[in-house]
Amino acid sequence: MRKALLKIRKYFEYNYEVLIAMVLFIAIIISGLEFFKAIIYMLEFIVIMEVVKMISDFIKKEKLRLRFVIDIFIIFLIRDVIIQASHKNIDYFDISFLLIVIFVFFIFRIMSIKYSPGSSKLKDKGNNSSE
Structure with a gap:
C-alpha cells in the first residue's frame, strides 16, 4: 500500500497538470x-493571462511581440467557436467562418515566428561561426 502511494505521489510530482x-x-x-x-471561463482566464504577459513583456522590453497578440486572438476565437457550438441552434456558417479565421491566424503565427527579427540574428550567428 505504501509503495503504491509513493508511485502515485511520484507520478503527480512530474505530472502536476493532471492533478x-x-x-x-x-x-x-x-x-x-x-x-x-x-471551459469558456478557463479560456477567458487564458486570454487574460496572455494579455498580462504581453503587457509585461512590452513594459520590460518596450517592444510588442506579434506572437503574443496572435495567440490572444487565436484563444479568443477558439472560445467563440466553443460558445457557438454549444448553442441549441448551431449556426454552421458562423462556426466555419471562425475556423477559417483561426486557420489564417495560425498561418500568421507561423510566419511571425519564421520571419521574426530574432530568428534572423540566430541564423546569422550560425553562419558566422561555421566560417
Whole structure:
C-alpha cells in the first residue's frame, strides 16, 4: 500500500497538470456549473493571462511581440467557436467562418515566428561561426 502511494505521489510530482485538472473537474462538479461554461471561463482566464504577459513583456522590453497578440486572438476565437457550438441552434456558417479565421491566424503565427527579427540574428550567428 505504501509503495503504491509513493508511485502515485511520484507520478503527480512530474505530472502536476493532471492533478490540477482533476481538482478543477471536481470543483466544477461540486459547484454545479455547466461544463461548457467552465471551459469558456478557463479560456477567458487564458486570454487574460496572455494579455498580462504581453503587457509585461512590452513594459520590460518596450517592444510588442506579434506572437503574443496572435495567440490572444487565436484563444479568443477558439472560445467563440466553443460558445457557438454549444448553442441549441448551431449556426454552421458562423462556426466555419471562425475556423477559417483561426486557420489564417495560425498561418500568421507561423510566419511571425519564421520571419521574426530574432530568428534572423540566430541564423546569422550560425553562419558566422561555421566560417
